Amino acid sequence: MSATGPSGGSPMSRAALPDHDDHRHVRGLVVRETQAGRLKWVLGLTAAFMVAEVVGGVVAGSLALLADAGHMLTDVGALGLSLFAMRMAQRPANAEKTYGYVRLEILAALVNGAALVAITGLIVHEAWARLQAPTHVRGGVMLVIAVVGMVVNTVGALLLHGHAHGNLNLRGAYLHVLGDLLGSVGAIVAGLVILLTGWTPADPIVSLVIALLILHSAWKLVREATEVLLEAAPAHMDVGDVVEELRSIRGLDQVHDVHVWTLTSGFVALSGHGVIDSPTEHMRVLDEIQARMRARGIGHVTFQLELRPLYHLPPRHPGP
Numbered sequence: 001m002s003a004t005g006p007s008g009g010s011p012m013s014r015a016a017l018p019d020h021d022d023h024r025h026v027r028g029l030v031v032r033e034t035q036a037g038r039l040k041w042v043l044g045l046t047a048a049f050m051v052a053e054v055v056g057g058v059v060a061g062s063l064a065l066l067a068d069a070g071h072m073l074t075d076v077g078a079l080g081l082s083l084f085a086m087r088m089a090q091r092p093a094n095a096e097k098t099y100g101y102v103r104l105e106i107l108a109a110l111v112n113g114a115a116l117v118a119i120t121g122l123i124v125h126e127a128w129a130r131l132q133a134p135t136h137v138r139g140g141v142m143l144v145i146a147v148v149g150m151v152v153n154t155v156g157a158l159l160l161h162g163h164a165h166g167n168l169n170l171r172g173a174y175l176h177v178l179g180d181l182l183g184s185v186g187a188i189v190a191g192l193v194i195l196l197t198g199w200t201p202a203d204p205i206v207s208l209v210i211a212l213l214i215l216h217s218a219w220k221l222v223r224e225a226t227e228v229l230l231e232a233a234p235a236h237m238d239v240g241d242v243v244e245e246l247r248s249i250r251g252l253d254q255v256h257d258v259h260v261w262t263l264t265s266g267f268v269a270l271s272g273h274g275v276i277d278s279p280t281e282h283m284r285v286l287d288e289i290q291a292r293m294r295a296r297g298i299g300h301v302t303f304q305l306e307l308r309p310l311y312h313l314p315p316r317h318p319g320p
Contacts, residue, residue: 039083046153050073056145071119074115078173081111086169142203149183153177156177175214189202231259234260242260242270253308254273270300273303274306275306275308277307
């Protein structure tokens with residue numbers, strides 16, 4: 001954070017206030033490595049099960065299993081995209097990309113969310129077609145493959161669950177795995193119904209229910225990723241409250257041009273302007289701004305302080 005004069009020339013004083021200290025930086029790198037390692041495991045498990053589904057589909061002559069293997073192929077692509085974006089986001093900033101590549105994770109989340117919406121549409125279309133013209137389903141083979149899938153996807157979901165809430169990119173990957181897990185559970189239910197009763201419409205009906213559950217989460221992911229890309233204020237943060245807190249700082253007046261946005265998951269930024277009466281207040285006011293904003297979860301703060309006499313502004317009026 002710094003304060004500059006009206007012409008944008010030499011700063012009248014400057015406070016070097018780091019956005020993150022060394023401890024937080026190292027901790028962030030450790031968390032990223034843990035997340036990437038778990039994502040690799042999930043990617044490997046998903047790819048292995050996809051191959052097993054192809055083999056099972058060919059052996060059983062099951063179009064349903066081969067179709068689900070195609071769905072798993074899109075999940076492998078989605079998980080690979082998430083891992084690629086996570087690795088790219090760790091690359092350092094440079095003169096051309098001053099924030100680095102951190103927003104690639106948000107783009108990956110948007111792509112994954114959109115892919116989930118598209119997959120949901122395909123599931124609904126296929127389910128409707130099967131309701132109109134029921135096909136023969138081998139319930140036993142379907143049940144065995146579904147149980148294996150449930151185990152694999154449960155492990156994948158558990159690996160990502162603890163990291164999916166604070167990172168949109170990982171949430172997109174997690175939702176793909178969760179969709180597969182729900183699909184496996186649904187296939188088990190449908191397989192049991194088919195084995196016990198022979199009623200094949202159970203398969204498309206369960207698929208429709210699962211598709212609606214996936215659509216709800218996917219649409220939320222797309223909406224949140226779009227909000228970040230539009231640089232909207234974080235949903236959990238009231239900008240009006242932030243401005244009022246800035247105005248309550250002793251010695252800080254005429255707070256204006258305040259912007260709050262999310263650069264990427266967990267990285268909230270703020271910029272703004274204000275007026276002080278004396279250059280001797282500069283460091284104290286900046287320190288207090290930094291401390292209060294960090295307490296609100298805003299880690300990157302850029303605030304310009306203008307000296308009242310230079311701008312010929314009216315004196316500050318005491319108020320409540």
